[in-house]
Amino acid sequence: MPTIKTPIIPTQQQFVKAHALHELDKKAICIFAATGFFLDTDTYWQDKKVLPAASECNIDDNGFLIKSNPWFQWHYSPRDISFDKVLEEFTFLFEQIVSEQVKDTKVILPLSGGLDSRTQAVALAKLETPVTSYSYSFKGGFSESGIGKEIAKVCGFDFKKFTIESGYLWPKLEELASINQCYSDFTHPRQMAVVEEFEKMEGVFSLGHWGDVLFDRGAPEGTKEEDLLDIILKKIVKKGGMELATALWQEWELEDDFESYLRERIVTLLNTIEIENPSSKLRAFKSLYWAPRWTSVNLSVFEAIHAITLPYYDDRMCEFICTIPEEYLADRKLQIAYIKQQSPALARITWQDHKPFNLFTFEKNKAPHNLPYRIGSKLKREVKNKMGKPYIQRNWELQFLGMENDEKLQEQLFSENLHPFISKPLLARFYNNFKTVDAVKYSHPLSMLLTLKVWDNNLRNK
Numbered sequence: 001m002p003t004i005k006t007p008i009i010p011t012q013q014q015f016v017k018a019h020a021l022h023e024l025d026k027k028a029i030c031i032f033a034a035t036g037f038f039l040d041t042d043t044y045w046q047d048k049k050v051l052p053a054a055s056e057c058n059i060d061d062n063g064f065l066i067k068s069n070p071w072f073q074w075h076y077s078p079r080d081i082s083f084d085k086v087l088e089e090f091t092f093l094f095e096q097i098v099s100e101q102v103k104d105t106k107v108i109l110p111l112s113g114g115l116d117s118r119t120q121a122v123a124l125a126k127l128e129t130p131v132t133s134y135s136y137s138f139k140g141g142f143s144e145s146g147i148g149k150e151i152a153k154v155c156g157f158d159f160k161k162f163t164i165e166s167g168y169l170w171p172k173l174e175e176l177a178s179i180n181q182c183y184s185d186f187t188h189p190r191q192m193a194v195v196e197e198f199e200k201m202e203g204v205f206s207l208g209h210w211g212d213v214l215f216d217r218g219a220p221e222g223t224k225e226e227d228l229l230d231i232i233l234k235k236i237v238k239k240g241g242m243e244l245a246t247a248l249w250q251e252w253e254l255e256d257d258f259e260s261y262l263r264e265r266i267v268t269l270l271n272t273i274e275i276e277n278p279s280s281k282l283r284a285f286k287s288l289y290w291a292p293r294w295t296s297v298n299l300s301v302f303e304a305i306h307a308i309t310l311p312y313y314d315d316r317m318c319e320f321i322c323t324i325p326e327e328y329l330a331d332r333k334l335q336i337a338y339i340k341q342q343s344p345a346l347a348r349i350t351w352q353d354h355k356p357f358n359l360f361t362f363e364k365n366k367a368p369h370n371l372p373y374r375i376g377s378k379l380k381r382e383v384k385n386k387m388g389k390p391y392i393q394r395n396w397e398l399q400f401l402g403m404e405n406d407e408k409l410q411e412q413l414f415s416e417n418l419h420p421f422i423s424k425p426l427l428a429r430f431y432n433n434f435k436t437v438d439a440v441k442y443s444h445p446l447s448m449l450l451t452l453k454v455w456d457n458n459l460r461n462k
Contacts, residue, residue, distance in 0.1 A: 002061075008054045008072050008318040009210065010292045011299055011310065013183065016057070016065040020046040024421075026252045031262060033448045034245035035236045036185050037294035039265060043183075044455070053292050072315070074284030076277045078325040086328050087337050093320055094311060094338070098123040098206065101309035106203030108306060109133040109157065111148035113352025115215075115335045116208030118151060120311065122343045124206065125155040132201050136162035136194060138398060147350055154345045160197070166398045168193035170408040174458060179304050182455035184297040185447040187396045191301050204307045209295050210287070211312040214321050217330035218283030225278050232266055232285060240430075244445035247426055279326050287318065396443040400434070412450055421456055422449065 004014065028042035041049040049065060051057050054072040059065060098120065107124060111117050111133045124131050133155075135148030145161040152159035169176070172192050180189070191198070219231060242259065249258040269289060275281040291313075302308050311317065321329070328334060336359050340347040347359035354362035357370075364370065400409055413427050427449055434442035 002059045004051060004057045004059060005071060006051050006053055006055050006057065008315045009287055009313045010053055011296050011308065011313060013297065014051040016049055016051060016059055017063045018047050018049045018065060022047045026254060027261060030245040030249050030258050033248055034241035034262065036238055036448065037290065038183060039293065040269060040289060053288055074273060074275065074287065075322050076275045076280035077323050079323050083328050086324055087334060090334050091338055093316060095123045095126065097311045097314045097317060099127060101311060102129055102204060102206060104129060107131045108201050108203045108205045110207065111135045111151050113147035113350065115332055116211035118339055118346055119211065119335045120206055120208050121151050121155050122339055122346060131157040132160065132203065133157040134160040134162060136164050136190065138164050147352055150349045151346060162194045162197060164190050164193045164398060166402060167405050169399045173454060177454050177458050180297050180300050182451050182459055184294060185451045187399050187447045189298050189301045190395055195305060198305045204309050205302045207299065207302065207308055207310050209299065209310055209312065210291055213283060213286055214312055214317065215329055215335050216332050217326065218279035223278040228270060228278055228282055229263060229266055231282065236290065238444040240441045240445040244430060244448060251423060251426055277326060396447060400443060400446060413453055422452060
């Protein structure tokens with residue numbers, strides 16, 4: 001009987017058979033529609049499951065899951081330790097993990113204006129391995145590449161700047177579906193726009209995913225355990241997601257109501273996490289159910305081109321986090337202190353979340369200190385809008401706005417009737433709401449309906 005041991009945060013979904021009917025799991029699909037990811041071990045099918053994280057799973061010779069037992073459980077066991085000592089331990093552990101992961105190979109490093117990739121840049125700059133870094137910005141949006149270029153210059157990395165053009169998704173729709181198997185919607189993996197450029201690069205990707213979850217407060221200060229359910233719902237249910245899921249639930253004539261079902265599922269999962277501290281418990285929930293089923297799915301685009309490494313996903317990093325007092329993890333304190341200590345020059349570069357301030361000055365990002373920048377930024381956006389050049393801030397704007405995008409979208413949604421899977425009236429309702437009511441609210445439902453349509457056309461019968 002084969003045994004599979006899954007990592008604390010798996011980078012890939014591993015599918016197994018379950019003893020159930022080969023029928024659509026419509027309740028699971030409703031959660032997918034609301035949140036953008038499948039919950040726990042759910043898939044499109046009742047007889048197909050994903051192996052749970054941090055578990056030893058027994059599989060029979062026919063591929064059926066016999067049983068699974070956790071080999072690691074998230075916990076909160078804070079040590080009586082000083083911040084300086086924690087910083088010392090983090091420095092050693094993080095740099096050890098990065099060094100072991102990349103070995104002596106060339107490295108490809110995505111650089112953003114945030115802290116996760118900047119923390120990696122510090123560690124990679126200490127190694128002798130060649131690093132090719134890059135950033136991408138939306139056409140007509142904030143130039144994230146400007147910050148990335150500054151970081152690369154300080155570290156001595158090669159740097160490439162990419163611009164994500166409008167409508168990049170349509171010619172790559174089927175390719176993306178084959179990569180992520182429609183387990184994530186299509187408007188988030190903007191790296192699909194530059195896969196040809198990635199193929200020209202050499203080395204392994206060093207990706208900074210999940211650092212912002214591990215190294216920040218899990219829940220707002222003052223949160224009580226009874227608040228967690230509503231906080232999670234607010235975090236994972238996208239704008240318009242509840243409305244879409246409810247509409248599908250009703251169309252498929254499922255029993256009871258969707259919101260009650262979702263709340264019950266989340267409560268059940270929360271009750272399996274034996275942590276009293278609300279902040280730590282919420283971080284554990286995200287790491288168990290959000291990271292493997294959403295973040296990791298989108299890693300598949302990188303992995304289809306080159307090998308990937310993820311220092312924040314490392315089992316040792318997860319175990320380390322469980323022993324650190326929440327007050328040291330809150331507000332990115334450890335990463336900020338690490339960058340300031342190890343590379344003051346990188347710390348002086350603008351922090352995108354607090355622009356125009358940096359890691360030494362970000363606490364000034366409040367009135368009146370930030371008013372000149374905020375006023376100037378607003379004026380620039382208004383001028384662009386008046387010139388017919390809207391300021392692009394979100395992935396979906398590049399995919400769904402404009403005449404050419406609209407033609408492609410309608411072609412995908414309405415070329416064939418999905419009934420009885422999804423009726424044309426339901427598709428038309430959410431499309432029309434996007435066009436005439438609230439594009440921001442209905443962009444997620446539209447993206448999910450597109451994903452479900454592509455899955456039904458290309459993967460349902462495979």
